[in-house]
Amino acid sequence: MTTNVAGGGVRRAGRRVAGNSAFHIFCRSGLVARGVLYLLIGWLAVQIGLGDGGQEADKQGALQTVAGKPGGTVMLWLLAAGFAGLALWRFAEAAFGQPAADGRKATKRLASFGRGVFYSAGCVTVLNFVLGQGGSSSNEQSKTYTARAMEHSGGRWLVLAVGAGFLAWGVGSVVGAVRRKFLERLNTARMGPNTRRFVKTLGVVGRASRGIVFGAVGVFLAYAAITFDPGKAKGLDGTLRQFAGTPAGPWLLVVVAAGLLVFGAYSFCEARWRKVEAVRDGSRGRTGRGGRRRLPRIG
Structure with a gap:
């Protein structure tokens, strides 16, 4: 009984934090941090496509670029805090549900948990960098982790599963973008027609x-697993460079890099209009006209 009471108290405290406006601002700061990172990665990739890029077009390259600027250390700490906000936001969604009609479904909450782990890793990467522990490029990390996994029984299948997960995530992102599903997660009612x-x-x-x-990252991971060759795995930088090796040449890389720049700009829009409040337990939504379920005001 005591355990149940304590657990209920922790859960109620968690819901209060997730519903706090200060926590929402913290989450939105993470979306700004994500936007900054993608703008840097996209710009580095554009430079590579144009033939004058020296830094890797990945998180490490972006962090090195920030570190070399005046006030870079402060900026790095802000990026680390932003990614911590992203991770906590996603874990809150995993615990209490996403702000959508079907946000409490197990699949939605599991997806939020996975994203929380992803952003936690991003936060750790930034912290390691700012504390002087550096880090290898995404290509080296991908090859190293793939090789280590394949040393163990079943590791090859784990790499294949991770590759399939990245591929599924990528395909889902493209399909969701084309179908404009992301608009459901934005407060579009607060936008003017032109802004929308x-x-x-x-x-x-x-x-x-x-x-x-x-x-594409997922395809290379899956290929490494199928061929049992960790050297085939590629991180973000290596994957982007592969676009330059297609018959379309470096210009395909420039086009894809420009798309990442656009995603960086879109992240700032999400920071302004994204619904970030997790669904509270017991908030089944009010009933509107005709018995249709209406979600509580979120954001």
């Missing part, structure tokens, strides 16, 4: 571009 069209365009182009890139 502008944000929709950014979302379609940006989210589809990111989906294509991460889907």
Whole structure:
């Protein structure tokens, strides 16, 4: 009984935090941090496509770029805090549900948990960098982790599963972008008609571009597992460079990189209009005209 009471108290405290306006601001700061990171990665990739890029077009390259600027250390700490906000937001959704009609479904909450883990890893990466522990490029990390996994029984299938997960995420992002599903997660009622069209365009182009890139990362991971060759695995930088090796040449990389720049800009729009309040237990939604369920005001 005592355990149940304590657990209920913790859950209620968690719901209060998730519903606090300060927590929502913290979450939105994470979306700004994500936007900054994608703008940097996209710009580095554009430079590579144009033949004058020296840094890797991935998180490490972006962090090195920030560190080399005046006030870079402060900016890095802000990025780390932003990714912590993203992770906590997603874990709150996993615990209490996403702000959508079907946000309490197990699949939705599991997806939020996965994103929470992803952003937690991003936060750790930034913290390691700012604390001087550096880090290898995404390509080296991908090859290293793939090789380590394949040393163990069943590791090959784990790598294949991770690759399939990235591919599914990428395809889902592209399909969702084309179908404009992301608009359901935005407070579009607070936008004017022109703003809504502008944000929709950014979302379609940006989210589809990111989906294509991460889907390609998944393809390379799956290929490494199928061929039992960790050297075939590629991180974000290596995947982007592969676009330059297609018959379309470097210009395809420039186009994809421009799409990542657009996603960075779209992230700022999400920071302004994204619904970030997790669904509270017991909030089944009020009933509107005709018995249709109406969600509580969110955001």
